[in-house]
Amino acid sequence: MNTDKKNQHYIPKFYLRNFSVQNNKKQIGIFNIQSDFFFGRSKLKTQGSKNFFYGYDGKIEDELSVIEGTLAQVIKEIIDTKTIPKKNGASHLALLTFVGLTHLRNPVAIEQLKGNLEDMKKTLLSLDPKVDTTKFVPEITHEDAIKMVLSNLSHVVENMLDLDYKLLINKTETPFISSDFPIVKYNQFLESLKWEHGKTGYGNTGLQIFIPLNSELSIVFYDSMIYKVGFKKQQHHEIHNIDDVDSLNVLQIINCFETIYFNELASEHYIRKLINQSKRFKRANDRKTELSYIVKDGENHDKILKSGKPNLVIMGSSDCETKLKIGGLKMHSKSKGVRLHPSMAQLRPHAARIRE
Secondary structure (H helix, E strand, C coil): CCCCCEEEECHHHHHHCCCCCEHHEEEEEEECCCCCEEEEEEHHCCCCCCCCCCCCHHHHHHHHHHHHHHHHHHHHHHHHHHCCCCCHHHHHHHHHHHHHHHHHHHHHHHHHHHHHHHHHHHHHHHCCCCCCCHHCCCCCCCHHHHHHHHCCCCHHHHHHHCEEEEEEEECCCCCCCEEECCCEEEEEHHHHHHCCCCCCCCCCCCCCEEECCCCCCEEECCCCCCEEEEECCCCEECCCCCCHHHHHHHHHHHHHCCCCEECCCCHHHCCCCCCCCHCCCCCCCCEEEECCCCCCCCCCCCHHHHCCCCEEEEEEEECCCCCCCCCCCCHHHHHHHHHCCCCCCCCCCHHHHHHC
């Protein structure tokens, strides 16, 4: 039996309502990157959604709707009280679930998986034109891809458990904006070291995650071994510099799927100014596939690398990189003692323990 829920949201309506025009919960400002289209009062219910995106039987859509009820309450409480939940409590886990689920259920994540599988096939065929790719790469449907991506939710949440987090309070007249892919992962630490491989895996050393909650509030998760944010004893950090707000808003633009969201405080002039600023940077989330090497215990590391015969296909995507600088968000002295290791995955101790 097909579901009657045709318009299926990959960005929850409860989240979009926080950016609605005059908080009316029904209209929202949009700017479509691909069509260069600005509209200050679009219907909110049709945004961040696709027809039957999760399938025609409605099962995934119904399951997500149940989860959203709990997540919506946690986000509402943060906004109403301007405080963040205590670490390792139920609300903290719900907040991490919101982050992970908003990322994984997005078309960007779904299309990356499908595209990476196709790229893997092409890579295998380039190495051996006679290879049977079906032995290594599964043939999957769109719904299969969604289920595969969503199956990673518990692992993503577990990897984020060690991250510290603070509320960013915007004290300027310039609003925070959001997008149809609002979970922005960044890594100032690995960017500063010119690390050439993936920087923003959920287990990476130096990971940062920025999530705007409305025009005034945003949350930053961060690796406390690398960064400090504001004053140690405060759960929030105030932003008084318009340039800092602009920098965070540009991240939303280069990270988005195709649409920017905002309320009446963001003018068309301001949005187009941000679009122009963002053109200096490469888009995030573009697929990339690279060949590398697995070195087993007891094998000669240098010999394997010099063999010219890669034995590992790594699938990933481009990272957000803007040489980000935000007042009060700094790398502290401990970060100088962190050394990179030969592995392509620079993991935090917590994530390394999970992998083991």
